[in-house]
Amino acid sequence: MMNTLETPSTKFATIAPVNVTPSALNELRQLLYDHEVSPENGIRVGVKGGGCSGLSYVLGFDKKQDEDEEFDIDGVRFFMNPAHGMYLMGMEIDYINGLNNRGFTFQNPNASSSCGCGSSFAV
Numbered sequence: 001m002m003n004t005l006e007t008p009s010t011k012f013a014t015i016a017p018v019n020v021t022p023s024a025l026n027e028l029r030q031l032l033y034d035h036e037v038s039p040e041n042g043i044r045v046g047v048k049g050g051g052c053s054g055l056s057y058v059l060g061f062d063k064k065q066d067e068d069e070e071f072d073i074d075g076v077r078f079f080m081n082p083a084h085g086m087y088l089m090g091m092e093i094d095y096i097n098g099l100n101n102r103g104f105t106f107q108n109p110n111a112s113s114s115c116g117c118g119s120s121f122a123v
Contacts, residue, residue: 016071017080017089018045024095024104028076037061042070042077045093046084055087057106086110 020028028043044062047055064070068079080088092107 019092021094027095
């Protein structure tokens with residue numbers, strides 16, 4: 001799987017700031033298709049204040065903003081504000097589809113603690 005990072009002036013191969021498992025990529029592709037998301041849009045990954053541990057993960061459809069880094073993982077476009085990199089670098093996004101749990105999970109090596117549901121964290 002080739003991960004690329006795009007900047008306004010250059011395009012070069014590098015490791016994406018987050019890792020996305022094949023299961024998560026398949027689910028994201030299906031969601032992009034089901035919701036008829038236009039090709040110039042993609043998936044925003046980031047953080048926002050809130051949640052029971054202080055910061056919450058952001059994962060959703062969005063357009064690229066001027067300050068965003070853009071990276072491609074197996075044909076799925078991701079956007080991330082560079083200021084969020086310090087919180088997300090090396091994080092793994094997975095998708096679980098089981099009897100008891102279903103949804104995206106976040107394994108973040110930068111988190112000092114996280115809530116029970118795994119959707120918020122502290123650094």
